[in-house]
Amino acid sequence: MNRHWDKEELYKEWDLKTYKHWHVALSTRQHTLGSCIIFCLREGVWKFSELSSEEILELQEVHKELESVLYKTFPNWHVNYCQYGNKLEMFHEHVIPRYRQAMLKFDCLWTDPKPTSLPVWSSVNIKNKELLSLIKQEILENYT
Numbered sequence: 001m002n003r004h005w006d007k008e009e010l011y012k013e014w015d016l017k018t019y020k021h022w023h024v025a026l027s028t029r030q031h032t033l034g035s036c037i038i039f040c041l042r043e044g045v046w047k048f049s050e051l052s053s054e055e056i057l058e059l060q061e062v063h064k065e066l067e068s069v070l071y072k073t074f075p076n077w078h079v080n081y082c083q084y085g086n087k088l089e090m091f092h093e094h095v096i097p098r099y100r101q102a103m104l105k106f107d108c109l110w111t112d113p114k115p116t117s118l119p120v121w122s123s124v125n126i127k128n129k130e131l132l133s134l135i136k137q138e139i140l141e142n143y144t
Contacts (some may be wrong), residue, residue: 005039005090008143013129015134017143022062024095025134029122031041031096033110034074034139037064038081040091047091048083065144070097073144074105080119107132 014026021042024065027035038059041110045051051059067079076097083093096119100111108131113120126132 004043005092011037011039014057015038015130016136016139018052019058019062021058024062024141026088026132027094028126028132030110030132031094031103031119031122031136032076032099034070034076034093034097034135036066036070036079036139038066038093038095044092046085046086046089051091061093066095069139070095073139074099074103077115082119106131 003009003012003140006025010028016024016036017091018024018041021040023039023041024036025039027037029035040055042052042055043097045055063079063081070079074097078098080084080096080098081093082096083091085091089124098115098119099110100115102109102111104110116121
């Protein structure tokens with residue numbers, strides 16, 4: 001697979017699922033617990049308006065499945081999708097589960113400081129690969 005979205009292979013280790021038009025990976029920036037990124041597999045797509053009808057329909061299915069998987073894994077009350085493309089000039093969405101209450105998981109207290117507002121954007125990549133591996137493993141247990 002041509003990983004045009006991941007030329008430095010920063011996400012290869014965090015792959016969750018590949019669809020016909022989309023690829024889902026765990027984000028190394030856990031804005032909230034379970035944050036992921038959905039990458040468009042078609043090279044050269046930067047804007048939502050450039051997506052084909054088939055890609056849009058499948059993206060809706062990716063959203064439905066991922067929302068279900070994230071809820072089963074880390075019960076949340078909502079999921080936000082953010083699509084900017086300012087730094088990585090290709091179509092991708094940041095998937096950010098939202099939580100009304102803090103959650104103790106993997107010996108960490110995970111919070112969502114403003115769950116009814118815009119997500120608090122983390123600028124820190126988690127360097128603890130063991131922690132990311134635990135998060136990935138739990139998510140994969142609920143993916144089909």
